[in-house]
Amino acid sequence: MKKLHLFVLKTYTGPLISTFFVVVFVLLMQFLWKYIDDLIGKGLELAVITELLVYTSAGLVPLALPLAILLSSLMTFGNLGENFELTALKSAGVSLQRIMSPLIILTIFMSIGAFYFANNVLPYTNLKMRSLLYDVQQQRPEMQIREGIFYNGIDNYSIKVADKNHRTNMMYDIKIYDHTDRRGNLKVTIADSGFMRITEDKSYLVTTLYSGYNYEEMEERARQRQLRTFPHRNDVFSEQVLIIELSGFDLQRTDEEAFRHNSQMMNLTQLKMTIDSLDQVLSKQVSEHTDNLITSSFFKKEAFRHRVSDTLTPASRKPLDIQGLEQDLTLDQERRAWDHALVDARLMRNQIISTKTNFDWQNKRIRRYEIELHRKFTLSFACFIFFFIGAPLGAIIRKGGLGMPVVVSVLFFVLYYVIDISALKFVRELVIPAFPGMWISSIILLPMGIFLTYKATTDSVIMNTETYYNIYKRITGYLIRLTSPYLGKARLQV
Numbered sequence: 137m138k139k140l141h142l143f144v145l146k147t148y149t150g151p152l153i154s155t156f157f158v159v160v161f162v163l164l165m166q167f168l169w170k171y172i173d174d175l176i177g178k179g180l181e182l183a184v185i186t187e188l189l190v191y192t193s194a195g196l197v198p199l200a201l202p203l204a205i206l207l208s209s210l211m212t213f214g215n216l217g218e219n220f221e222l223t224a225l226k227s228a229g230v231s232l233q234r235i236m237s238p239l240i241i242l243t244i245f246m247s248i249g250a251f252y253f254a255n256n257v258l259p260y261t262n263l264k265m266r267s268l269l270y271d272v273q274q275q276r277p278e279m280q281i282r283e284g285i286f287y288n289g290i291d292n293y294s295i296k297v298a299d300k301n302h303r304t305n306m307m308y309d310i311k312i313y314d315h316t317d318r319r320g321n322l323k324v325t326i327a328d329s330g331f332m333r334i335t336e337d338k339s340y341l342v343t344t345l346y347s348g349y350n351y352e353e354m355e356e357r358a359r360q361r362q363l364r365t366f367p368h369r370n371d372v373f374s375e376q377v378l379i380i381e382l383s384g385f386d387l388q389r390t391d392e393e394a395f396r397h398n399s400q401m402m403n404l405t406q407l408k409m410t411i412d413s414l415d416q417v418l419s420k421q422v423s424e425h426t427d428n429l430i431t432s433s434f435f436k437k438e439a440f441r442h443r444v445s446d447t448l449t450p451a452s453r454k455p456l457d458i459q460g461l462e463q464d465l466t467l468d469q470e471r472r473a474w475d476h477a478l479v480d481a482r483l484m485r486n487q488i489i490s491t492k493t494n495f496d497w498q499n500k501r502i503r504r505y506e507i508e509l510h511r512k513f514t515l516s517f518a519c520f521i522f523f524f525i526g527a528p529l530g531a532i533i534r535k536g537g538l539g540m541p542v543v544v545s546v547l548f549f550v551l552y553y554v555i556d557i558s559a560l561k562f563v564r565e566l567v568i569p570a571f572p573g574m575w576i577s578s579i580i581l582l583p584m585g586i587f588l589t590y591k592a593t594t595d596s597v598i599m600n601t602e603t604y605y606n607i608y609k610r611i612t613g614y615l616i617r618l619t620s621p622y623l624g625k626a627r628l629q630v
Contacts, residue, residue, distance in 0.1 A: 140230070141238040148212045148239055155211075156204035163196045164189065174273045188272065191265035194257065198511070201250060202518040202552075205243065207545040209526030210533075212239075217534030232593050236527055243523045247516040254512045255403050263401040270395075281307070281332075290341065292316045293380060305331050310345060312378070322353040325378065334382070343378040350376075399508040407509045414502045418495065425491055429484070499566055507563060510574035517578050518552070524585035528592030552577050 168175070175185070216222045216235075225235055281287045287295045293316075298309030310330050314323035327348030334341055354367040395401055402410065525548060533544070555577040563573035572579075 140225070140235070144212075144235060145238050145242065147215070148208060148242070151211045152204055152208035155207045156200055159200040159203050159207075160193055160196050163199055164193055167192050167196070171269070174269070180272065184268070184272070188265065188268050191261045191268065194261035195265055197250075197253060198258070198515045201246070201515070202522045203545065203549050205246070205519050206522035206526040206548060207542065209239070209523050210530040210545055213527050213530030214533055214535045215530075217531050222531055222534075232528070232531060239523065239527065243520055247519045250519055251512060251516040254515050259401045259403050262398075263395055266398070266401070267395050290380060290382065305333075307331060310348070312343070324351045325349075325376075326351070327376070339382055341380040341382055343380065345373070345376045345378060347374060348376070349373065399504045402505070402508065404509065404512055407505050407512075411502060411505050411509065414498065414505070418498050418502070421498075422495065429488075496566065500564060503563055503566065503570055506570035507560065507574060510570055514574055514578060517575075521578055521581050521585050522548070522552075524589055525581065528585075528588040531592040532588065548581075552581055555580060 213222070216225075222232075222235070226232070281295060281297055281300070283297055283300050285296070287297075292314070294313040296311045297307045300307050306329060308329045310325075310327045312325040312327075313321050314325070315321070317323070325345065325348065327345035329347065330343060330345035332341060332343045350369075350371040350373070352369045354369060399407065399410075526545065529544060559568070559573040559576045562568045563570050
């Protein structure tokens with residue numbers, strides 16, 4: 137049996153590793169397609185891009201690993217069935233459970249490793265990836281000056297170029313507005329041509345201009361403002377070098393502590409502590425609001441008595457009698473009392489609506505942490521379920537390669553993903569609790585895995601087209617026999 141187990145493990149590990157990296161690559165391309173606008177044109181170094189892709193790939197493991205296990209197990213047992221190796225093993229008295237036993241043990245270890253990865257590695261990589269992606273998104277792009285459009289990407293400067301030679305980088309009809317004094321367009325540099333370059337450290341923009349002039353409006357004195365002389369300065373040059381200090385063009389790394397309180401950057405212990413703290417705060421606020429509502433709104437007899445007594449004469453003041461209230465009040469006093477009650481009711485209604493909105497927001501915040509807590513376990517359980525779907529299904533289909541297994545794997549994974557995303561939305565919107573919501577996809581697919589395992593053990597032919605064709609023939613034959621007497625009577629009448 138040792139040789140058999142080694143053979144099955146060797147047959148399984150090859151497709152598992154290859155499919156895992158293929159799935160990670162496909163998901164990574166999806167990530168790049170989504171954030172391509174935030175990455176291009178910013179002069180990022182290769183080391184920064186590589187670091188971002190490595191952290192992103194680690195974050196894609198929860199999606200890639202279950203799909204890789206499903207696809208590889210289906211391919212492995214499909215190949216064994218297609219090559220009649222499963223038939224030979226069963227003929228030798230080896231059951232399907234015996235054949236699957238080394239892979240079951242391997243899947244258990246992978247599930248434990250997936251939980252360790254989700255609890256210890258994934259929060260760290262999520263923190264690194266999110267902080268680095270934020271820094272990349274906040275980085276200003278390299279200068280991309282286009283013809284006929286003002287470029288305002290440099291602080292305190294606005295540049296416009298009429299034409300541009302892309303081969304020589306020479307620019308023509310250049311206008312540079314200097315706003316460093318914060319006084320508007322009072323400094324203007326106009327040149328017939330020139331070119332620009334950024335220093336290697338990206339700290340300065342060196343602009344060499346030819347055949348132009350500088351125009352600057354001078355600050356008027358009190359006497360000049362009365363005479364409206366409009367003093368200005370005009371300098372003509374044949375060549376001028378303008379050095380502009382740049383800021384924000386190099387990648388600035390943000391402190392990672394700003395992202396550490398996100399639910400995806402916490403392990404199991406931190407999530408439990410955060411959920412307990414938020415629950416205690418919310419319970420205290422609900423208790424205080426309930427007590428305040430009862431004392432200030434539901435039982436306002438004393439306050440109401442003093443308010444009504446103020447409207448009565450001193451001789452008519454006495455303890456409030458609810459039954460005889462209408463007899464003690466005049467029509468005007470009764471109207472005032474009802475107006476006061478209506479105002480209080482409306483104020484309390486607005487307060488309740490505002491408080492409910494606040495409580496819903498806090499509950500949704502708690503749900504985010506509960507979702508991440510359950511995800512630590514659903515990843516491991518999904519690996520286990522997908523193996524018990526893929527392995528027996530491959531033994532039933534008996535088709536290897538990348539054709540039928542890929543189609544079936546994608547269908548099952550899409551089913552799992554759609555159910556998981558739908559339930560996740562319900563959990564976030566407080567429609568259902570976090571525990572059944574995050575586990576509902578696994579609960580639905582678990583009976584399916586048990587059913588397929590049972591059918592594969594009993595050599596079921598549920599995936600054989602001839603079986604369904606024979607069922608179709610039986611049904612049509614039964615219908616023909618059932619309707620033949622009526623058809624005969626109809627012919628005789630005709």
